[in-house]
Amino acid sequence: MRQPLIEEDATRRRWRRRCDQDACGGVYLLTAGLAFLLGLGVGLTLSFYLLPAPGPVTPSRYSEIRPNFLSVSFVNRSLSSVAGKELAVNGIYWSSQVEARLPSGYGPEEEEAWLALTHSAQVLKVEEGCGRIHNRLLTLQDGSRSCCRYRQNTDQIQGEVFSYYLARLLGLRNLPPAALSVVRYHGPVWARVQRELALARWAEERVVVLTRFIPSLRAAHIPVSLRTSDRHLHPTDVPGGANESHAELAQWSDLVVLDYLTANLDRVVNNLYNLQWNPAMMDAPAHNLARDPYSGLLLFLDNESGLLHGYRLLDKYERFHASLLRALCVFRRSTADVVRRLHLHGDVGEKLQLSLEDNPPEVRDLLPPLPERSVRILNERIARVHEQISWCERQYGP
Structure with a gap:
């Protein structure tokens, strides 16, 4: 009979211990909750007294992100510099730092000096060279x-x-610098090289172009960003920090506009057209383009296909011309300004004719x-370049 009493006492002790543990657990939870609330209150109170009062909100450069995914302008592209470096591009224009690095090239002073020389100096020697078979050095x-x-064809001289x-x-x-002259065997300029002119089969009363010879030129290559089928030279393709490579790219932007x-x-269209036979053509040197290794100046040589012959073949080649223009969204501001003026006034024909009339009468007559x-x-085509510049401004403008 004692065994059941022992089991009953043991059961009561287990229930008592369980109840004591539950009570203690409740106390523990209550204590932890009170501590949390006390800490939260202290923290909020201290932050109220210690943090500075909010001032006016100044928008950062990241606030200018544009959520327009229908165009390429969803980021403000004018910020094309790297911290601590000079700007290479400002909006869609080469920066003043890049402009300052451009080679001086040949301006009005060099042109005037060349005109004066070629109109008065005698030719002492005639040699083969300078490209095509009829050209002479x-x-x-x-x-x-x-x-x-x-x-023989006047329109190539015009071009x-x-x-x-x-x-x-x-x-x-x-x-x-270039100047026009008329071939006259017995004239003061040509009299001493009559025999050489006859051997070259140059006819009299022909207008020729005398271009200043530039020695020691090197081949020039197409920029990597313009070589592939998805070619583009946009502000986002230009790394920050103005340097000599940007000065060459700025000259390329002028070349694309002119051509x-x-x-x-x-x-460059020559390289593009020949891709159908030579897949590596865009890696080859650009045709009729040279680089002065001392100054970094790019020389735009042999432009005789422009304005006449090239216009006659637009049906065949326009897709190449257009692809290069569409690829360009960084310009020299001075070039863009002239394009705007020519587009506004529509007087490019008159201006070119005035340039021709600055020549001696015998040139103008022939x-x-x-x-x-x-x-x-x-x-x-001026209107199309102007449209491209305007489009780029809308995409990358401030």
């Missing part, structure tokens, strides 16, 4: 040398000289003006 009386362009005048209108300094306006077939059809097409 001339040595002038003062020792200067000239690549002289002779053509060369009017492309040169257009580059001058745009403010480009990448074309060596689009003139529809030049014999430079070389026709730029045809009206060419002037019309040139104005249309």
Whole structure:
């Protein structure tokens, strides 16, 4: 009979211990909760007294993110610098730091000096060279040398000289000084090289272009960003920090504009067209483009296909010209400003004719003006370049 009492007492003790543990657990939970509430209250009170009062909100550069995914402007692209470095691009324009690094090139002073020399100095020597079979390398009386362009076809002379005048209108300094002359065996300029002229089969009363010879030039390559089928040179493709590579890219932006306006077939479009036979063509040196290794100046050579011959072949080559223009969204501000003025006034034909009229009468009598059809097409292409600049401003402007 004692065994059941023992079991009953043991059961009561277990229930008592369990109840004591539950009571203690409740106390523990209550204590922890009170401590948490006390700490929260102290923390909020201290933060109220210690933190500074909020001031006016200043928008950061990240507040200018634009959630417009239908265009490429969803980020403010004008911030194309790296902290601590000079700006390379400001909006869609090469910065003043890049402009300051550009080679001086050939400006009005060099052109005037070359004109004065070629109109008065005798030609002492005629040699083969300077590209095509009819061209000749001339040595002038003062020792200067000239690549002289002779053509049976007048429109190639027109293309060369009017492309040169257009580059001058745009403010480009990448074309060596050029002058026009008339071949006259017995004239004061040519009298001492009559035999050489006869051997070259140069006819009298032909207008030729005398371009200043630039020695020691090197090949120039197409920028990597313009070589592939998805080519583009936009602000986001330009790394921060103005340096010499940006100075060369700035010259390339001018080259794309000039060659689009003139529809030049014999430079980058030549490389693009020949891709169908040579897949590595865009890695080869650009045709009719050279680089001065001392100054970094790019020389835009041989522009005779511009404005006439190139315009006749637009149906065949326009897709190449257009792809290069569409790829460009960084410009020199001075070039863009001239394009705007020419587009606004529509007077590029008159300006080019005025440049021709600065030549001696014998040149003006023999070389026709730029045809009206060419002037019309040139104005249309100026409008397209202006449209491209405006589009880029909308995409990358502040």
